[in-house]
Amino acid sequence: MGVKRRSKRKALVILLAAAALLLAGCFGAAHFHLFSRVHQRLCRHEIWDNGVCASCGLACGHEAWESGRCAVCGLPCEHVWENAVCLICGQHCEHPAYEHGICTICGTACSHDFREGVCAVCGEVCPHAGHDAVSQQCTVCGLKLPHSFFHGKCACGAEPVFYDGLLPAEFYQDCAHPGTVQKQTYTQKLHYQGDEEVTKNLNVYLPYGYTEQEKYNVLVLIHGGGDNEDSWLTKEYDFGFPLIMKNIYDNMIEQKLCRPLIIVCPTTYNGPYYSNDGGIEQMAAELRESILPYVAEHYSTYAQSGSLSDLQAAREHFGIGGMSNGALYALGSGMQMDLDLFSNFICFSGNSQPYAVAEAINAEDRKTLPIPFFYAGAGYYDGQWQNTFYGFQIIVEQTDRLTEGENAFYRDVDGGHDFGVWSVNIFNALQMAFPEERGGG
Numbered sequence: 514m515g516v517k518r519r520s521k522r523k524a525l526v527i528l529l530a531a532a533a534l535l536l537a538g539c540f541g542a543a544h545f546h547l548f549s550r551v552h553q554r555l556c557r558h559e560i561w562d563n564g565v566c567a568s569c570g571l572a573c574g575h576e577a578w579e580s581g582r583c584a585v586c587g588l589p590c591e592h593v594w595e596n597a598v599c600l601i602c603g604q605h606c607e608h609p610a611y612e613h614g615i616c617t618i619c620g621t622a623c624s625h626d627f628r629e630g631v632c633a634v635c636g637e638v639c640p641h642a643g644h645d646a647v648s649q650q651c652t653v654c655g656l657k658l659p660h661s662f663f664h665g666k667c668a669c670g671a672e673p674v675f676y677d678g679l680l681p682a683e684f685y686q687d688c689a690h691p692g693t694v695q696k697q698t699y700t701q702k703l704h705y706q707g708d709e710e711v712t713k714n715l716n717v718y719l720p721y722g723y724t725e726q727e728k729y730n731v732l733v734l735i736h737g738g739g740d741n742e743d744s745w746l747t748k749e750y751d752f753g754f755p756l757i758m759k760n761i762y763d764n765m766i767e768q769k770l771c772r773p774l775i776i777v778c779p780t781t782y783n784g785p786y787y788s789n790d791g792g793i794e795q796m797a798a799e800l801r802e803s804i805l806p807y808v809a810e811h812y813s814t815y816a817q818s819g820s821l822s823d824l825q826a827a828r829e830h831f832g833i834g835g836m837s838n839g840a841l842y843a844l845g846s847g848m849q850m851d852l853d854l855f856s857n858f859i860c861f862s863g864n865s866q867p868y869a870v871a872e873a874i875n876a877e878d879r880k881t882l883p884i885p886f887f888y889a890g891a892g893y894y895d896g897q898w899q900n901t902f903y904g905f906q907i908i909v910e911q912t913d914r915l916t917e918g919e920n921a922f923y924r925d926v927d928g929g930h931d932f933g934v935w936s937v938n939i940f941n942a943l944q945m946a947f948p949e950e951r952g953g954g
Contacts, residue, residue, distance in 0.1 A: 561586035578602035594619035611635035627654035646671040649769055657769045662945040663885075664919045673944040676937050678927045684940065685756055688763035690721040694746050697811075701803045703783055705795055711783050715804065716742045717812065718759065720766050720773035725813045730774045730830045730947040732857070733804065733847075735781065735796070737837030742780040750932045761936055762943070771943040775812055779804055781842060793845035800851055805831065825853050829885065832946055834859030836935045837897065840889075841865055844904075848884075849873040857886040859942045861935050862897040864889070864904025871911030884914045888942040890924040892934035898925075920948070 556569035564573045564586050573586035581590050581604045590602040597606045597619050606619035614623045614637040623635040630639045630651070639654035646669040649657045660667035697715045702708045720729070736744040750756040765771045779799065783791045791799075806819030815830035817823040824831070833847035833855045834840075840863030847855045849870045873879065887909070891901040905923050908915065915921040924941050928934040 558585075561588070564588040575601075578604070580604070592619070594621070597621040608634075611637070613637070625654075627656070630654050630656040644669050659769045659772050660944070661949040663948040665922070665945070673941070675924055675941045677925065678937065679752070679933060680761070680937055680940055682754070684761050684764045685754060685936075686764070687760060688721075688767050690767055691763045692718055692720045692723070692759070692766070694718050694759065697807070699803045699807050701783075701799050703791060703795065704798050705792060706783075713783065713799075713803075714742050714780055715807070716746050716778040717808070718746055718762065718776035718778070719812070720775070721763065722773065723775075723813075727773075728813055728815045728830075730772065730832070731777060731805075731808055731812075731814050732774055732859070732946065733777045733779065733800065733831075733833040733855075734859075735779065735833070735835035735839035735842045737835070737839050737863075738790075741782070742778045745776065745778045752933050756932055756936060758932065758936060758939070761940055765940065765943055770940075772947065774943075774947070775808065775814065777804065777808055781838070793842060794850070796842050797846040797850035800833075800846060801854060805854060828854055829856045829883070830947065831855050832857030832859065832886070834861075834888075834939075834942070835863070836861040836932075837863050837930065839863070840901070844870050844908075848908075852879050852882055852884075856882070856884055857946050858884070858888070859939070859946065860887075860889045860901070860905075861938050862891045862895050862901055862930055864897075864900045864908075867904040867907035868911070871908050874908075874914075875912055884912075885920050885948055886946055887915055887921045888924075888938075888945065889922075890926060890934075890938040890941065892926050892928040892930060894929045895934065896930060 556566060556571065558566045558568070558571060560567040561573065564583070565571070573583060573588065575583045575585070575588070577584035578590060581592070581602055582588065590599060590604065592599040592604065593601055594606060598604070606616060606621065608616040608618065608621070610617045611623055614625070614632070614635055615621070616623070623632060623637065625632045625637065626634050627639055630641070639651060639656065641651045641656070641658055642653060644651045644658045646667070649660065651658055660669065660671050662673050666672050695717045697717055698712050699715055700710055700712055702710055734745040736742065746759045747757065762776060766773050781790050781796055783789045801821070805824050808814060809816040809819040809824060814827065816827040831854060833843045835843040840860040843858060843860050844864060845866065848858050850873070852874055874884070889901055889905040891898045902923065909917055909921045917923070922945065924938060926934045926937045
């Protein structure tokens with residue numbers, strides 16, 4: 514019975530269609546549309562094609578939607594978004610993907626749920642446009658940030674805290690999240706000795722949380738006479754308590770008093786310790802030929818590679834410092850001979866040829882190279898106090914690229930020629946090293 518009824522309905526539809534065509538020819542388009550509407554009313558609309566009934570040609574009115582599709586014809590909605598809701602079908606955007614904090618589907622900006630400076634929703638890294646002067650917390654994500662003392666003062670208004678005596682005890686103690694020290698070696702020609710090749714030691718400090726996904730500033734620290742590559746990192750000194758320099762870097766980074774950085778400690782000696790010192794020219798060559806290329810090739814620095822051109826392009830992210838005899842190397846090898854590779858300088862308790870250094874940095878091929886940071890200091894009772902203080906003054910006065918109180922700083926510390934003084938001065942200096950012009954963002 515059901516089959517017969519369907520057959521009769523189908524025959525009727527065909528008959529009406531034929532009649533419509535006949536009448537269209539006889540009575541015109543008006544009569545045709547009349548019969549067409551009758552046809553559409555009788556059609557079951559079982560097959561839709563792009564929102565149009567494949568049988569009768571009726572266009573779907575899309576009166577109901579389910580999950581972004583018409584509940585009648587199944588056509589997907591051509592969304593028009595406003596505040597993450599489609600004005601046509603009422604669907605809420607699920608924000609499946611973001612680009613630069615904007616949903617790639619509906620164009621809505623992410624409301625951001627920052628955790629450790631990264632949005633947990635869209636993955637956007639906070640730009641840290643500013644931070645509070647006291648808490649150091651970013652005004653956007655709340656992360657504690659180090660100040661950036663460009664021209665001696667952070668954009669937030671904070672100024673560096675200098676000590677002139679031993680640091681608070683917490684900075685000499687083991688840190689909850691310590692960095693690591695890797696012992697490396699490199700091969701170097703001794704240019705002062707017929708290009709004989711030797712294998713030399715190199716210590717590399719990596720801050721806690723070091724990752725290849727970030728880029729790091731690099732500070733080369735050179736030891737004093739009769740010491741070695743362990744001096745600035747792991748060697749223990751007795752000041753009534755164990756003083757280990759690495760603890761200071763660990764705690765400063767932990768407390769956001771300086772940015773995480775790589776510290777590189779070579780030795781000036783080319784044979785057994787305390788003998789066969791290669792001299793300032795030799796160390797200048799080693800920095801250029803071996804040490805900086807090795808660091809750039811093996812660690813995540815701002816240099817794209819270890820080539821000379823890439824190292825020169827990243828010079829604002831390389832610094833050199835030292836104490837006692839190491840200060841002579843920092844000034845002579847670094848500032849005087851390798852100014853195209855370094856732009857940050859830290860020198861304690863030593864300075865022997867300030868006029869030669871000033872003449873070199875004012876040379877025609879070097880006079881345009883900026884020097885964003887120069888720090889010097891010594892102990893009140895240090896036999897090298899005069900050389901250090903007056904040497905600093907001469908260098909600053911001889912070039913218009915250094916202005917005391919802006920990018921050049923000198924500090925005296927209560928003490929003599931030892932790591933009690935140098936531990937304080939490295940703390941003072943690291944707060945300001947590698948300044949960023951944008952100011953602590």
